[in-house]
Amino acid sequence: MSIKVILVDDQNLVRQGLQSLLALAPEVDVVALAANGNEALEQVAEYVPDVVLMDIRMPECDGIQAVTKLQQRYPGIPVLMLTTFDDHTSIMAAIKAGAKGYLLKDVSLETLVAAIECLHQGGTWLEPTLTHRIVEGLQSGSKSGTEELTEPLTDKELAVLRLLAAGLSNQEIAECLFKSTGTVKNQVSTILAKLGVSDRTRAVLKAIELGLLSASDNR
Numbered sequence: 001m002s003i004k005v006i007l008v009d010d011q012n013l014v015r016q017g018l019q020s021l022l023a024l025a026p027e028v029d030v031v032a033l034a035a036n037g038n039e040a041l042e043q044v045a046e047y048v049p050d051v052v053l054m055d056i057r058m059p060e061c062d063g064i065q066a067v068t069k070l071q072q073r074y075p076g077i078p079v080l081m082l083t084t085f086d087d088h089t090s091i092m093a094a095i096k097a098g099a100k101g102y103l104l105k106d107v108s109l110e111t112l113v114a115a116i117e118c119l120h121q122g123g124t125w126l127e128p129t130l131t132h133r134i135v136e137g138l139q140s141g142s143k144s145g146t147e148e149l150t151e152p153l154t155d156k157e158l159a160v161l162r163l164l165a166a167g168l169s170n171q172e173i174a175e176c177l178f179k180s181t182g183t184v185k186n187q188v189s190t191i192l193a194k195l196g197v198s199d200r201t202r203a204v205l206k207a208i209e210l211g212l213l214s215a216s217d218n219r
Helices: 012-022 037-047 063-073 088-097 109-120 128-139 155-165 170-177 181-195 200-210
Strands: 003-008 028-034 051-055 079-083 101-104
Touching: 003 012, 003 037, 003 109, 012 028, 012 109, 028 037, 037 051, 037 063, 051 063, 051 109, 063 079, 063 088, 079 088, 079 109, 088 101, 088 200, 101 109, 155 170, 155 181, 155 200, 170 181, 181 200
Parallel strands: 003 028, 003 051, 051 079, 079 101
Antiparallel strands: none
16 A cells, blocks of 8 residues: 655645656555645644655745644644755754654655655665754854763663764664674664654654763764
8 A cells, every 4th residue: 555645845746746756656545635734734634644755945834833733633634845955944943843754855765765665664774865954054063062861871872872863773783783783773762762752763863962962963
């Protein structure tokens, strides 16, 4: 059964391009298109998609506002942000609003489909290049490292966290660290608990804010 997707972007050419691209993937079924956040809310109510692909910068109701409203009304529908810009502030705002991942619009079909499938299965998807930009942006400010964890992360947990920031799955992390997938899954759960977050994306962002990740961790 195909994954039902709604595409949200204010540029008609981009919407049509993404729709044509995804038409090549039998795993995905684009059920509706929307030009802004308000239209997206209407389409989601009508079609109840499995995943929403959302632009960040749009008129009337931008991607961040739309994600916030979608999370309030349909918390079970994951949103994948698609952006042309590597503005770390906007990306972080979208993730904090409830988006489960983010990608650049020049992504390959294979990666885009993989991200959609990942979100549909309850996971999160991090674009390593954008994560690196977020790290650099936060490190140029003065807030990183000002907060401390009640229970610090161990060296092994930090190693897992760095691989999370690079966008690796639990299986890939297990292969890199020569551990079982079950062990990595347990460590990820512990990391989320210690950071006080609910998913991998927020874990990386929280770690960046705390100064636990450096820019080199995402290269």
